[in-house]
Amino acid sequence: MAPQQLSTDYQEAVTRFSRSGAPEAHHWNSFADKLTYLRADLQSPQTYADLAERIRACAHGWNTVPDVIQYLALPPQLFVPVTEGLGQAGLAADRIRARVVLEKPLGRDLASFCAVNTALRRWFDESQIFRIDHYLGKETVQNILALRFGNPMFEPVWNRQFVDHVAITVAEQDGIGGRGGYYETAGALRDMVQNHLMQLLCLVAMEPPSVYTAEQLRNRKMDVMQAIAPISKDEVARVAVRGQYEGAHSAGEFWRAYRDEPGVAADSLVETYAALRLSIENWRWQGVPFYLRSGKRLAEDCSEIAIRFRRVPHCFFPNCVGLNEQPAELLFQIKPIQGVAMRFAAKVPGYAMVLQTMALRFNYEQVFGRAIPEAYETLLREVFRGDSMLFMRADQVEAAWALLEPVLHVWAEEEPAFPNYAPGSWGPTASDQLLATEGRAWRYPVQRT
Ligand code: BG6
Numbered sequence: 001m002a003p004q005q006l007s008t009d010y011q012e013a014v015t016r017f018s019r020s021g022a023p024e025a026h027h028w029n030s031f032a033d034k035l036t037y038l039r040a041d042l043q044s045p046q047t048y049a050d051l052a053e054r055i056r057a058c059a060h061g062w063n064t065v066p067d068v069i070q071y072l073a074l075p076p077q078l079f080v081p082v083t084e085g086l087g088q089a090g091l092a093a094d095r096i097r098a099r100v101v102l103e104k105p106l107g108r109d110l111a112s113f114c115a116v117n118t119a120l121r122r123w124f125d126e127s128q129i130f131r132i133d134h135y136l137g138k139e140t141v142q143n144i145l146a147l148r149f150g151n152p153m154f155e156p157v158w159n160r161q162f163v164d165h166v167a168i169t170v171a172e173q174d175g176i177g178g179r180g181g182y183y184e185t186a187g188a189l190r191d192m193v194q195n196h197l198m199q200l201l202c203l204v205a206m207e208p209p210s211v212y213t214a215e216q217l218r219n220r221k222m223d224v225m226q227a228i229a230p231i232s233k234d235e236v237a238r239v240a241v242r243g244q245y246e247g248a249h250s251a252g253e254f255w256r257a258y259r260d261e262p263g264v265a266a267d268s269l270v271e272t273y274a275a276l277r278l279s280i281e282n283w284r285w286q287g288v289p290f291y292l293r294s295g296k297r298l299a300e301d302c303s304e305i306a307i308r309f310r311r312v313p314h315c316f317f318p319n320c321v322g323l324n325e326q327p328a329e330l331l332f333q334i335k336p337i338q339g340v341a342m343r344f345a346a347k348v349p350g351y352a353m354v355l356q357t358m359a360l361r362f363n364y365e366q367v368f369g370r371a372i373p374e375a376y377e378t379l380l381r382e383v384f385r386g387d388s389m390l391f392m393r394a395d396q397v398e399a400a401w402a403l404l405e406p407v408l409h410v411w412a413e414e415e416p417a418f419p420n421y422a423p424g425s426w427g428p429t430a431s432d433q434l435l436a437t438e439g440r441a442w443r444y445p446v447q448r449t
Contacts, residue, residue: 001039007032019371034058042074042082048089055091065097069383073103076112076185080119087123101130101383105182108190109408110401117394130383131392135196137375137382139364140334142390144203144305147332147340154330155208157309159284164327165440167291167306168200170334171298175245175256175423176272180263188242188274189404189411192294198225198400199392200305201290204332205280214389218396225399227282236410243273243428244418245297255297255423269418271411272296275431278403291435293442297423303334306443322348322355329443338372339363 011032015022023031038054040047059066070086072079079102092098100120107113120129135141148154157163170192176183183191202221209216231239247257258264258272273295280290311324322345329343339362346358364372382390421428426444435441 001037003035003037006037007035010035034062042078042085045085045088048085048091052089052091067097067099067384067386068094069099069101071101071103076105076108076116079116083116083119083123092123092128095125095128096386098124099128099130099383099386100124101132103132104195105186105190106131106397107401108185110398110405113397113401117398121394126394127388129394130388131394131397132379133195133199133392134375134379135199135334136390136392137377137379138334139372139378140332140338141200141203143340144200144332149208158307160286160288162309163288164308164310165289165291166201166204167308167442168197168204168293168304169306169442170197170294170303171300171426172296173298173301173424175258175297176261176264178262180261184264184268184270187270188272188294188296189407193274193276193292194400194404195392195397197292197294198403201278201292202396204305204307205285205290207284214387217389218393222393222395222399223282224280225396225403227280227285228403229279229281230403231406233406233410236407239277239434240407240411241273241275241428241430241434242271242411242416243295243421243431244268244270244416245272245295245421245423246419248423250424257419258296259419269416271416273298273421273427273431275427275434276407277434289438289440291440291442293427293431295427299424299426301336305332305334306330317353320353320355325355326357337363338365
């Protein structure tokens, strides 16, 4: 492709999608002048020599020493050869200016992640590697730390004494669409839980870092990962639930079953729903279950974290109605509402002491009156700045795979009765039982506070 064509395509895309509209001509032209395109075979060492040469020529023309950022959004089998190629061509050598950005899938189990990581670490230092989990770039996810540690009143109750349980939900109404090829190799546990939901859990559960640096923050998250009780194979049936969506015709609408989606095997056993109960064995969280769930074709589009507080221990109101029916709750709302909601008991007007749950809400868009940056805007900016605070360190990813390995093994060995949930529902009934056996329930519908 000629650089001119590339420039025209990019300009059209920026004009169409950018929140700030069409770029000004002089800005665009000075950027477009620097675009170049190299078509090459990623398996051939010559490619990387050519790439290095092209970068040298650009740097020479610009009369500068550039930062070189290599963005790898690749099929899994190419990670190792590409990394080798980049390394051998000297494109990893500058510890400060050479960076590599990795898109998932970062392996599909512990062994395959370690293989990719070993290949990377042969050439790149950990500080040069930026593993993307786009949830970490979301404003509302970053706000978890702001709310927890920027205020004095939440931290004292953020523990087993006051918190009954934590429920993390990432629910999607869409099915897998055109991603059957990828999804068949992944499933909900690998696609969502291993990365996004585990990162959310770490942000909710971690101790405050003493200084705000990438290493300190990631160390504190790692403490959480190390404190999560391992799941033995015998426990899997008790703490993990999986599901796959059926097809349906309803009210003139048609939803395709997962097994009928393009690129999906007619007898696929891949899960489109996963739920998990985890325990964090430390002083802060001992005895507080963390429930995680994520699925496709569910009733609502909704990502949220609910911190459900304990019931009040004693009622002194005579004939009081409503106390403890819905204990106090703090909600981090990630999608589609972006904000925080606090639910607490208040008196209903009238002669009797009747309590009802009310909500205080903070909504980003309403308060700040402008659209908030997309996660990728934030993350790419951080890559340019060379700050890895919002990226996953290898040990975290490794720990998450190690934690989920027994679940993956048991699920691979035992054939599930799929499909097992209707589109537009809240997933398999076993997911409700996961909480019900402990006297708890998921929030339905999740966005209505
Ligand atoms: C991606 C998953 O990482 O996250 C997708 O691969 C999923 O399957 C998506 O749909 C959800 O992201 P968001 O930002 O829309 O919640």
